[in-house]
Amino acid sequence: MNNAYEQQQMRDDEISLVDLAAVFVRRRYVFYIVFVVVTLAGLAYALFTSDKYEYASLLEVAEQGDGRPIEQPAAVIATIENRWLQEVSTRFRAEHEKKLPFEVNASNPEQTRLIRLSSESDKENAEVVKDIHTTLIDRVKQHQGNLISSEEKSLQRQIESLEKVIEALEGQQFAGEALARAIEKRVSLERQLEQLKPVEVLVVSRESAEKTGPRRALIVVLAGLLGGMVGVFGAFLFEFIIRVRAQLSANASA
Template sequence: MSATQNQRYEDEITLIDLAATIVKRRRVFYAVFLSCILVGIAYAFVTENTYQYTSLIQVAEKGADEFLEPPATTIATLESRWLPEREVAYLSENGENFPFTTSFANPENTGLIRLVSESTTKNAEHVETVHRYLVEQVQQRHNALLEREKRSLESQMRSIDQSIDVLKSGQDSGQVLAEAFDRKTKLESDLQALKAAEMLVLARQGAEKTGPARILIITLATIMALIGGVFSAFFAEFLALVRSQVAASNEANE
């Protein structure tokens, strides 16, 4: 029992053994550690800063808090039709996919649609081109809906005008005539309340940088360098022990 315990204790690795291994293989540790640090610093200073570019659209309205098309429906069309169409066109023109991502949102209880893209300043012009295209698609769609709604209201008003002319020549039509005038007034109010879609902001660059900060990249590189250096030192020691044992085995066989 005592011999078994002694064998187990001899096989255990203490902190002193670990420290001794790192000291013994310090050149490997330093080489890997410094290499990782230099790579991290180079990456931190070579990587371009990214910013958020925001565009805002006010959807077409037909009254207070009433929209010709729900913002959610417009966003669905942006995501499933207009943005993919622009992505295909960009791929055809440039031979590569968009170098940025674009998302859409509708702030709660508003008729606003927000377009947000994260990109480097180098691609800012491409972001503006894409945002302008998407905004124009929304405006064209909503203006078409606006014209259709306008024609419908004007048609109803002409019909009421004809009814009013008929009622004026009749007798005992005072109440009906008053109701017709009320309907016409309501339609005129609805017509005046129509409001076209409007671009409020186009590809405005945010003040704050996005993406990891340089200090964070360097900190992570330092941690990875430490882990990589320790692992490399132990791996180098492991290889040395394997070579030593193979050489000893070969000598014994001879």
């Protein structure tokens, strides 16, 4: 007897697909309203959001002898991201009372000494992007300029020291081999000094030919899908609320 009662209760608690379909049909106007509102909101966002473009800057890090960078691009990028960009963002927030309206990404094209700064923004902020990129480039130039200056001073000291050694060896009778090595070393250092190359800025905040966003068609499609899902949920939620109120009213009347 108890088993039969429990099975009957389970059957009463079960909700069939037919019941779900009936609920959805009965509350379909809720689905329509939610679907239309969400889809129109997505359409409005797609239509009124400004076009975005990519702005890219390109620079080549300073070079010492034999094409070697005076500082590895990865180290420069780490300094940009963790120090200089933070300083620039903080200053912008203090001056404008808002955060930067775009991100700045730094990368190093494989097997090059190049550093690429890129930002995605609308044309209204194009000058701001240029200012930020220029500031970061100036920081790199200043930092690497100091490294070049230190390298120049080091090479000049070594050359001056070798000049004294050469002068001392020139007066000795059996110093030919040592003199030749000293002269060869001086020539090598002078070549390294000549090969020192500062940071070269190739491009500053160049705007992409094609816009990068927003993808309006995709936004509308996603808004439609979201509207459908939220609409179905809203229809069943509305039915649930109606039934709860009816039950509460019935209990109150009893």
